[in-house]
Amino acid sequence: MQRRTFVTTALAGAASTVALPRLAQAAPGEEWTNVVFTESDPGHWKDVEKLHVPQVKIDGRKLTVTTPHPMSEAHYIVSHTVVLEGGKFLDRKTFNWKDQPTSEHTLPDGYKGKVTVTSTCNLHDWWVKSVTA
Numbered sequence: 001m002q003r004r005t006f007v008t009t010a011l012a013g014a015a016s017t018v019a020l021p022r023l024a025q026a027a028p029g030e031e032w033t034n035v036v037f038t039e040s041d042p043g044h045w046k047d048v049e050k051l052h053v054p055q056v057k058i059d060g061r062k063l064t065v066t067t068p069h070p071m072s073e074a075h076y077i078v079s080h081t082v083v084l085e086g087g088k089f090l091d092r093k094t095f096n097w098k099d100q101p102t103s104e105h106t107l108p109d110g111y112k113g114k115v116t117v118t119s120t121c122n123l124h125d126w127w128v129k130s131v132t133a
């Protein structure tokens, strides 16, 4: 792959990663059904949604994300990602199966606005939740 093609592809991938949570929130139940999963639109994972929707707690600048999901070598939460208003990437935490699926992040000083959190399961895909800080 030529460098220019690689850079273009990498940028397009990064842009879609940031844009998907916004699109998922804008149109739940439509084109992102069974692509991006939310509490209100769990798609074909409806029976396991309570184990996958990330729980978000904000205390001052401290943001804690927990996925109430059991962890085993065959089935576990892979990562949490935090994106701020306007698609601004804040942080990401990856897990292995021996970890607890809880992550802590620090919001920018004085931040007020939307916080979108993702939680990825190795078997049950990509879950999104947005809250307001």
Ligand SMILES: [Fe+2]
Pocket (backbone or CB within 6 Å): 051, 052, 069, 075, 076, 121, 122, 123, 124
């Ligand atoms: Fe799962």
